Amino acid sequence: MFTGYQDSVMSPREKVIATALWLFTRKGYFNTSMRDITRESAVSTGSIYHYFKDKEGVATALFEALLERMQTELDTIMQLHESAHDQCRAVISLLFDITQSEPDVMAFMLYVKHREFLPNERPVCSSKPFETMRAMVARGMARGEIEQRDVQAASACLFGGAIRMITSELDGILEKPLHDYYEEVWSCSWRAVAAI
């Protein structure tokens, strides 16, 4: 039973989206029926189809909400930190935080194969948040913090280790809490791309 939104009053639309996140990450999109969503959200079939065109419309709305939220957080990080080093470090810290406090959010963004049920959506890694992360790396090269090389390759090496740790955590195969690996992962990751 989904109990993630007891504390605040939510509109039917928000209830449906929150429930969809809960169910999609737990059972997968295709193993979740509209009936499941009506039951767990306590919003009737008729109302759901009033707010959303169809099942795919629910998934699209959820996906867009999460991407936008992530982008907002990245924008804040870019304002708060000057160097690419500090920006990228803060990004990994953010990703680890979200993984621990809201694993569903992270799982849906990184882990779910959206293209299987959202055929018109571009792959996650060409979405705006991922582009922003690559832009941080490019800026680090321009400032001389990061060694000159292909931006795609450098971004993959800088963030790839953290992302793998996140998927390991989501798969439940880490012994310690994710944050215990933070400094270790960051120092490896930065060493991979730092200038000199």
Place this chain on the structure above:
Amino acid sequence: MFTGYQDSVMSPREKVIATALWLFTRKGYFNTSMRDITRESAVSTGSIYHYFKDKEGVATALFEALLERMQTELDTIMQLHESAHDQCRAVISLLFDITQSEPDVMAFMLYVKHREFLPNERPVCSSKPFETMRAMVARGMARGEIEQRDVQAASACLFGGAIRMITSELDGILEKPLHDYYEEVWSCSWRAVAAI
């Protein structure tokens, strides 16, 4: 139309597995019906259910075949190379090779969310091939090639960059062929974990 097995005589069982790989990676497991598999494999429904218990049985057989094949390749690498450095470098080369020559194989192993349709299967990253890769890293630490730290974290950082490049390639967002990034990715990855 699937045309991947014209050249050799295949048993019905092999035809089904090859077709399943083709269809699952292209359309996803849930968007592929048993009807699709019968049509593309030219094996009748009755025969498929003679060789496999059900649709999930097809997926399981496919998954196990791919894991076993990967494990065989890793075993060969371990025999051919002495140092952890050379072993890990060869592993990334192998992964890049497979991605380019048989993208379906790589996509199904790394990218497909098996747990949505194989609920009894363990997550890929706790499968034997991934364990073998971690064992290589652990051995590198014991030999003094790789800096002492948590094996999970070091493995994530050593292979994470390459894996991200592979998913980028599978998503079709790389400008150049994957192999053009190989030396760059390897030098970053090794620098991330190397001793001293």
Place this chain on the structure above:
DNA sequence: GTCTATACGACGATAGAC
């Protein structure tokens, strides 16, 4: 072992009252 025809259930989506 291989085939065709079909049973059966579940699902997404709609209709139409309130």
Place this chain on the structure above:
DNA sequence: GTCTATCGTCGTATAGAC
């Protein structure tokens, strides 16, 4: 805007002949 009842479709799996 919200609800319940229901329709039509499709997909898995089986039955049973050959």
